[in-house]
Amino acid sequence: MAEEEVINSDSGMREACGVFGCIATGDWPTQLDVPHIICLGLVGLQHRGQESGGIVTSTGTKSSQYTQKKGCGYINSIFHEEDLIKLKGNLGIGHTRYSTCGGSDVSNIQPFVVETLHGPISVAHNGELVNSTSIKQKLLRHGVGLSTGSDSELITQLLTHMPDCGEPDGPNWVGRIKAMMKQTPTSYSLAIMYSDKIYAVRDPYGNRPLCIGKLLTASSFAGGSDDKVEGQRQTDDSCDGWVVSSESCSFGAIGARLYREVLPGEIVELSKDGIKSKCIVDRPESKLPAFCIFEYVYFARPDSVLEGQMVYDVRKRCGHQLAIEAPADADLVSTVPESATPAAIAYAEALGVPYGEVLCKNRYVGRTFIQPSMRLRKLGVAKKFGLLTGNFQNKRVVLVDDSIVRGNTMKPIIQMLKNAGAKEVHVRVASPPIKHPCYMGINIPTTEELVANRVNFEKIANHFGADSLQYLSVEGLLKATQEGVKIDSNLPVGHCVACLTGSYPVSLDW
Ligand SMILES: O=P(O)(O)OC[C@H]1O[C@H](OP(=O)(O)OP(=O)(O)O)[C@H](O)[C@@H]1O
Numbered sequence: 001m002a003e004e005e006v007i008n009s010d011s012g013m014r015e016a017c018g019v020f021g022c023i024a025t026g027d028w029p030t031q032l033d034v035p036h037i038i039c040l041g042l043v044g045l046q047h048r049g050q051e052s053g054g055i056v057t058s059t060g061t062k063s064s065q066y067t068q069k070k071g072c073g074y075i076n077s078i079f080h081e082e083d084l085i086k087l088k089g090n091l092g093i094g095h096t097r098y099s100t101c102g103g104s105d106v107s108n109i110q111p112f113v114v115e116t117l118h119g120p121i122s123v124a125h126n127g128e129l130v131n132s133t134s135i136k137q138k139l140l141r142h143g144v145g146l147s148t149g150s151d152s153e154l155i156t157q158l159l160t161h162m163p164d165c166g167e168p169d170g171p172n173w174v175g176r177i178k179a180m181m182k183q184t185p186t187s188y189s190l191a192i193m194y195s196d197k198i199y200a201v202r203d204p205y206g207n208r209p210l211c212i213g214k215l216l217t218a219s220s221f222a223g224g225s226d227d228k229v230e231g232q233r234q235t236d237d238s239c240d241g242w243v244v245s246s247e248s249c250s251f252g253a254i255g256a257r258l259y260r261e262v263l264p265g266e267i268v269e270l271s272k273d274g275i276k277s278k279c280i281v282d283r284p285e286s287k288l289p290a291f292c293i294f295e296y297v298y299f300a301r302p303d304s305v306l307e308g309q310m311v312y313d314v315r316k317r318c319g320h321q322l323a324i325e326a327p328a329d330a331d332l333v334s335t336v337p338e339s340a341t342p343a344a345i346a347y348a349e350a351l352g353v354p355y356g357e358v359l360c361k362n363r364y365v366g367r368t369f370i371q372p373s374m375r376l377r378k379l380g381v382a383k384k385f386g387l388l389t390g391n392f393q394n395k396r397v398v399l400v401d402d403s404i405v406r407g408n409t410m411k412p413i414i415q416m417l418k419n420a421g422a423k424e425v426h427v428r429v430a431s432p433p434i435k436h437p438c439y440m441g442i443n444i445p446t447t448e449e450l451v452a453n454r455v456n457f458e459k460i461a462n463h464f465g466a467d468s469l470q471y472l473s474v475e476g477l478l479k480a481t482q483e484g485v486k487i488d489s490n491l492p493v494g495h496c497v498a499c500l501t502g503s504y505p506v507s508l509d510w
């Protein structure tokens with residue numbers, strides 16, 4: 001591939017979307033500022049999607065119209081004070097998007113809202129349906145008209161169908177959600193709003209994260225009790241409401257505490273009276289969960305808790321394991337900020353080599369950046385990183401990155417460091433080579449575009465201009481991830497490593 005084409009392409013991975021929902025407890029109309037909470041929750045999930053966002057709220061009566069606002073860009077640029085005032089409601093859901101299925105059009109912005117036999121529903125989706133083509137055909141054959149290119153619309157439309165068991169006693173939303181889940185195995189974490197309830201749903205493989213938080217009253221988050229009560233419907237006075245979020249990192253800013261993660265296949269109902277686990281849809285026998293390993297490597301924020309463990313801790317263990325598998329003789333260990341930083345710190349600690357920063361990241365450049373002209377495209381990395389030259393001149397540097405996808409980032413960084421006086425640059429990657437596309441919610445490009453497939457493996461260090469380059473093994477990554485998992489010991493543990501091994505959790509039959 002020509003140099004120009006490589007630099008021109010986008011930076012490889014796109015983040016998964018973020019979904020968020022909030023429902024007030026106590027008397028309605030609530031005093032709780034539901035739209036502000038959702039907005040702040042989405043800002044906390046901004047690292048998962050920087051393309052567009054939306055919020056839909058409701059007063060929670062069957063006949064009530066939903067109020068919504070959607071737009072392109074970052075959450076803070078879409079929602080202003082006057083929008084949030086108009087969004088007043090007792091419950092609502094929100095979304096921040098990075099497209100994986102369907103273009104970056106305004107029509108694909110979530111949450112979706114459709115009218116059903118029982119009134120409007122709204123859906124926010126993180127993930128990507130592995131069988132979206134066949135679901136789309138099925139819906140079209142049934143005469144369902146589609147107005148977007150998004151797989152999230154397919155989920156929304158599937159939910160408008162009455163389940164086979166019928167609805168003799170009125171709307172059967174759990175039946176409808178279960179019927180939808182039977183038709184598509186993965187990948188989805190959803191917030192679904194209907195009437196006075198929100199349903200938090202995770203696909204049976206648990207491919208994308210989803211968790212529930214408890215909104216604490218002002219007196220209890222000022223140091224009150226963390227009265228964790230498991231069980232069926234659950235109410236208590238120390239709680240202003242409930243939230244559902246892709247990641248727990250969004251909870252601190254809204255005075256919420258992580259209550260628990262939604263289990264793979266689980267449907268949890270959030271209402272003004274509390275939360276209730278409605279059912280768990282099983283995977284086919286013998287199949288393990290397939291939680292995306294790249295949530296740990298790159299996507300999730302380090303202060304989020306996934307499978308009972310802090311993402312930061314997993315990244316540190318990856319760095320430690322990397323030091324065991326691929327030590328290097330050097331004067332300084334450093335990071336390609338930001339996702340790689342915990343791994344770099346642990347790598348340095350394990351080898352007893354000083355850790356220091358060599359790159360200063362411009363915090364106003366997003367995780368992926370769009371270059372509007374050839375000149376700026378070529379300056380892509382320079383636009384993102386400044387050099388802390390005094391820290392590395394005449395030194396042998398180990399540069400730790402969390403992942404290499406197309407290799408756009410690494411090559412110019414090494415060049416910059418060497419031009420500025422680094423004696424040697426050794427690259428260590430805290431994940432294995434990415435060799436296979438992802439069809440489950442991460443926009444990892446085609447096989448041919450991945451640098452691990454384009455360049456002869458023996459010569460990859462040379463390709464980047466590095467003095468050496470080594471990756472963490474798949475076994476090492478799984479060990480570092482799984483040894484800290486803290487979930488119910490009766491539940492199986494399993495991670496999707498399809499982008500590393502080509503072994504997908506479900507057969508790809510399209
Ligand atoms: O091989 P490539 O195709 O260049 O992609 C890999 C790079 O992209 C990511 O950084 P990003 O700036 O997106 O996020 P971060 O700030 O969280 O590290 C990742 O951490 C790697 O540095």
Ligand SMILES: NC(=O)CC[C@H](N)C(=O)O
Pocket residue numbers: 015016017018097098099100101102108125126127128129150151152441442
């Ligand atoms: N990254 C995501 O989770 C995107 C959700 C959905 N597939 C979309 O493209 O809108």
